Amino acid sequence: MDFVPDYTLAKKQVHEEYFNRYTSAYVVTNEDLRISMNFVPKKCNNALVVAASGDHPLFCSLYGAQHVDTFDVSYNAKCMMDIKVAALNCMDYVDYGQFLEDLHISCKSQSVNITNVKYMDKILQKLPKTEAEYIRALNEEPLFSRGPSPIVSGVLPTFKEYCKLRKKIVKPYDFFLTGISKLETYLEKSYDFVHLSNIFDYVSEGSYADLLLPLMQHLNPGGRIVLENFDDDCGFGLDYMERKILSNVNNSFVLKKSKYLHILERVR
Ligand SMILES: C[S@@+](CC[C@H](N)C(=O)[O-])C[C@H]1O[C@@H](n2cnc3c(N)ncnc32)[C@H](O)[C@@H]1O
Structure with a gap:
């Protein structure tokens, strides 16, 4: 059965600092994934990475993984990852970077308004219904407020990487909503790379x-x-x-x- 988000709990937990089910998600990574993803083996059929901002699975795909499963303790991380895959599939390179920057700025501001971010309406139509309804219901909460500024940080894909990703990533990543301590109970396959x-x-x-x-x-x-x-x-x-x-x-x-x-x- 699909996960049903608890809006009341989410409104409370999104403001907490420690990682939980509704931790505010990173908009872009604060790691240098171009270093760690170099360790994706040459032959990598299956990889397992944290969903986080969506950058971990995207860079893992970029560095050669054929299939990537994702996990995260936070439902907002899953939403952010799905937003990014949807954005990748419907925006050009410049709009993608600007959209992430606008989302970051909105969620960091005193008066968050996620659906006011340019292109968000278009993205929400592409998300699973439960996720789109959740984001609309928590429109004024900082669901995606962690991490550095997408444009300033230098972690956005290059134009060449973006074109490669658009060809390769045509559907959302598979996802397990779990903390690391229970992750193993969800796994049904074996992996060539775990990040x-x-x-x-x-x-x-x-x-x-x-x-x-x-x-x-x-x-x-x-x-x-x-x-x-x-x-x-x-x-x-x-x-x-x-x-x-x-x-x-x-x-x-x-x-x-x-x-x-x-x-x-x-x-x-
Ligand atoms: C650990 S944080 C750090 C940010 C990260 N360096 C990045 O670049 O996105 C990354 C992600 O791990 C998730 N996370 C934190 N603790 C976790 C745990 N015990 N089990 C599963 N996911 C966890 C968070 O929700 C967050 O989305």
């Missing part, structure tokens, strides 16, 4: 292994899981990963470290 950067910052350090080990069972040989750089962010490094995680998987994974990321790669 978890910036998710583990928000879970308790003691639960890393419990969360990661089940997801590692869903990785194909040659597949990779991208994590953030634990050394820099949380004080956990190779030592922790080796003791708590790699020792549990019979040498079937290796840990690689780049400047910004930890990569768990399944070798057999």
